[in-house]
Amino acid sequence: MPPVAPMLAKAVPTIPPGASYEPKWDGFRSVVFRDGDEIEIGSRNEKAMTRYFPELARAFLAELPERCVVDGEIVIATAGGLDFEALQQRIHPAVSRVNMLAEATPASFIAFDLLALGDEDLTGRPFAERRARLEEALGSARPPVHVTPATLDVDLARQWFAEFEGAGLDGVVAKPLAGTYQPDKRVMFKIKHTRTADCVVAGYRVHKSGPDAIGSLLLGLYNDQGTLASVGVIGAFPMARRKELFTELQPLVTDFEGHPWNWAASPEASAGGRTPRSGEGSRWNAGKDLSFTPLRPERVVEVRYEHMEGDRFRHMGQFVRWRPDRTPESCTYEQLEVPISFDLDDIVPGLRR
Incomplete structure (x- = not known):
């Protein structure tokens, strides 16, 4: 049940070996809850953001499993790359403006972890298992819901680190394969450009x-x-x-x-x-x-x-x-x-x- 504090990452200077690697998305970290017709989008500080992204709430009803909790990132993608400023504009008190921006600058959701599916709590399972379950559960999801790329190849992760910044990404995240999901704990690793x-x-x-x-x-x-x-x-x-x-x-x-x-x-x-x-x-x-x-x-x-x-x-x-x-x-x-x-x-x- 919401709220759930997202698991965090600590900064390290180089990409560590022996992990699962993902691009580091530059958006709003979000834990999404679905229970039938109910959708809740929780922020990093555990506040509800559902009202600001009505287009994503509708998409979650169509693309997510009927009962699940998914960790990921809300982003706005443009021809020039990720647009964080446009994303910030989406946090607005006026319903009319929220609806207008949902049409003008629609957001997407990048899923990268699965915390629960049906009645099953997956937070105590190793990440390697959670990743496999995520790919299975969201394998047929359509835009604007996506599953982030991941690799076990550290050389490919280094290539992503060098290249993906040109699309507005923030670096690379390394996740221990045996790691459990620990809310509000810095047990992952992030490697960012400086x-x-x-x-x-x-x-x-x-x-x-x-x-x-x-x-x-x-x-x-x-x-x-x-x-x-x-x-x-x-x-x-x-x-x-x-x-x-x-x-x-x-x-x-x-x-x-x-x-x-x-x-x-x-x-x-x-x-x-x-x-x-x-x-x-x-x-x-x-x-x-x-x-x-x-x-x-x-x-x-x-x-x-x-x-x-x-x-x-x-x-x-x-x-x-x-x-x-x-x-x-x-x-x-x-x-x-x-x-x-x-x-x-x-x-x-x-x-x-």
Whole structure:
């Protein structure tokens, strides 16, 4: 019975031998429950997401076994690869907009584990058995329900790791063949791409603990037009360092007049309309304040990131070091590694809708 916390993965630097390997999908982790005509889609944090994906709820009634619990990922596939931003837009309070987006940007479900079938609880069975049962139970499922590819060949897994990023995937997951399903435990392994980039620090947000500590630093890169575009944030600092940074950055504090991110004066300057504007809210937390303190864009920081989604970092970056030897103008998109292009339909046939 819902809710069930998904089993998690811990990051490792290389692909381990002797496991079952799958592409790491970049979407919403979901545990799907079906009991006859009842469907429940549970999120990673065990909250119900059924209302946001009515097209998937209908598909689950048609394509899943009559009584089952399936672990997987909700994704939106486009000609350019996985579109996480479009997926985020699907979380909306208005029923009319949810229904409109279900038609305009329909989602797909990638199944990769089977927790229960009929009256049988499979969580105590080894993964090798659960995978075989999953393939049998969903072998005839039609889009938008898919079973993720899997292999026991570590060399093929390395090939997937190198190639599939070009379709928007996130790396590779390795699952011990004898492993049981352990909710909320990091007993799988994930191998993700990591890279570094030199970025301009152009603003900050204060920490929730008080106004004299840095919560996050806002990062920018110069595009082909010479405009400083917002690419993401870094924010994992010890508390003592957050307070030191606040003091260090005060000489750079400026106002929005003349700042490259003066959104109120030039809304079209935001990179694709997805950069944080002063006072803008968050769809994930309506009470979250996304306003920021502008800084003169003079300091350069090297950050570690996994991959890009469009012109922004997909996940929060990690601080590496300050780069006083770099000029802000040298921090351009040209330094970023561009993955080779790869078609999603070559990974899962019929995934693009």
